[in-house]
Amino acid sequence: MRTIDLRGRALSRDELLKLVPRAAVSAEIAVERVRPLVADVAARGEAALRDQAREFDRVDGHLLRVPSESIADALRNCPPAVEAALRELIERLRLGSSAQVPEEQVTRFADGAVIRQRWQPVSRVGLYAPGGKAAYPSSVVMNAIAAQTAGVPSLALASPAQADNAGLPHPAVLWAAALCGIEEVYAIGGAGAIAAFAHGVPAIGLDAVDVVTGPGNVFVAAAKRVVTGLVGIDAEAGTTEILVIADASAEAGFVAADLISQAEHDEAAASVLVTDSEELAQRVAAEIASRAAATRHAGRVAEALSGPQSGIVLVDDLREAARVSNAYGPEHLEIQTRDDAAVLAEITDAGAIFVGGYTPVSLGDYLAGSNHVLPTGGTARFASGLGAHTFLRPQQIVSYDRAALRDLEEPLRALAEAEGLPAHADAVSARFETGKKSS
Incomplete structure (x- = not known):
């Protein structure tokens, strides 16, 4: 996996959007x-x-x-x-x-x-x-x-x-x-x-x-x-993606296994680690090297992990890690840190979020009770996962009686006249003309 070092750089959200790993094929x-x-x-x-x-x-x-x-x-x-x-x-x-x-x-x-x-x-x-x-x-x-x-x-x-x-x-x-x-x-x-x-x-x-x-x-x-x-x-x-935010306290084997699990879907699958620990990044890379070769779809995994859509991103701290994640808008986001709640509080954009070392994405893929049909390709920044x-x-059903409408006749006419739509107000007033009464 390639490494993207963002440490010591004060990057805007737009700059982060251009630097995070993405698939080569555009929509x-x-x-x-x-x-x-x-x-x-x-x-x-x-x-x-x-x-x-x-x-x-x-x-x-x-x-x-x-x-x-x-x-x-x-x-x-x-x-x-x-x-x-x-x-x-x-x-x-x-x-x-x-x-x-x-x-x-x-x-x-x-x-x-x-x-x-x-x-x-x-x-x-x-x-x-x-x-x-x-x-x-x-x-x-x-x-x-x-x-x-x-x-x-x-x-x-x-x-x-x-x-x-x-x-x-x-x-x-x-x-x-x-x-x-x-x-x-x-x-x-x-x-x-x-x-x-x-x-x-x-x-x-x-x-x-x-x-x-x-x-x-x-x-x-x-x-x-x-x-x-x-x-x-x-x-x-589209093609699946996982982003893991982890610090030095994370179990490197867990992180590596989760990155590999999504990479086995497709050669274009995206697996991204964002960490403030260079030492963890090295341990995860070593774990991937040994585990990926032994998995059933080793060739597919190797291609996905070496592609432009995958990588390890080094940042100064976990707050910056959250900023990177929000810019990426991952389909699946895992948080494996000393203070998961603090990191979660910084997250705004993700399809589904998996908190803690014992909540892998594969649990959500199958039996967590959450839905695994989720937005990809950064669309989690404005779209949600599938659900009921x-x-x-939502449909609003409006019901006013005669007295309630009469109370609003004057302010409604003021607005209608201000917008140059007097017939809107006339439609209300017509209901109060002499002899006109409807149930």
Whole structure:
């Protein structure tokens, strides 16, 4: 891993944004690559999806909509230990997600003057589960349970067709779909899946959705950007990233293992350590050298850790470490220091935060009860992770009676006249003309 030494430098936030490690592929480049794919699906529907499956997934002639019996059959072949773990994840995530559903609130300004705020779920959601270098049944659960907890009545799931599974999505994705009760599943991957959700594909029975969610690589994230406005999205969740703030008290082996755990996702995955201890940095580098070579995906890990998106950042103190982290806006932030609470108090921008040496990101990936679908690429500076709230819209329901409206007639007219919109005030006054009375 490369080292970036920021010690002794008084850097502005803008300067930090330019210096923190980032992936070499920009979102803008990815957008230009996926825009024609999205447009093709919008124009040609099923034919475009089949062309893309041949090109990107090396699959041809498969059913794009997965038969319900295939979903049930897959679950029967799920290893018992994995099924038990998925059921545990579902139970924990339902509890964690339920805390994200606000209660209805009523505001009374006066007798007969009420605003009621409710949180209304969207009608239909498209859930995406990646299927590239690894299967992600946990991502299916993260998306589905959050949407179900919010009360979304219609869910569709898409995941890439697998050449070694008769053109079906990965069996593990189907296990999770079955356990979550998802019956509408499509063997569609990448940008094509996002386009299909946004535009609909009537030939295969896929109706357009209101919101598209789920993780994926930079091209899936770019496709979400292309369809934003036509549909809502959770966030541009691209290739995974972890940033660890640690000081000399941290266990170097823990830090190294956590950096490696995210690097095994993808060659473009980002693993960043920010520390005020050069000695810890050296110990972590040594631990990575021994541990990375022994891991199953050693080649992938080595490429990710040596890429421009990964590195060790040296800073003067932990307050500066927090500034670096906030500028980076990490998907996953770990804090392993002598005073975790003090560092946490300085953090404003992160997708999810894991505090203490015994709270690794991998816990959040699976069984913590938190959601692992999180904003990447610095978007945590303005976006949040997926949750029940992603699928809810606050709606204000306004109800005034005649007397309450009459009390506001004069100040309302003053504002309307000031803005040059007298008919707004006339709409109120019309209700008080002689003989006019409405219940």
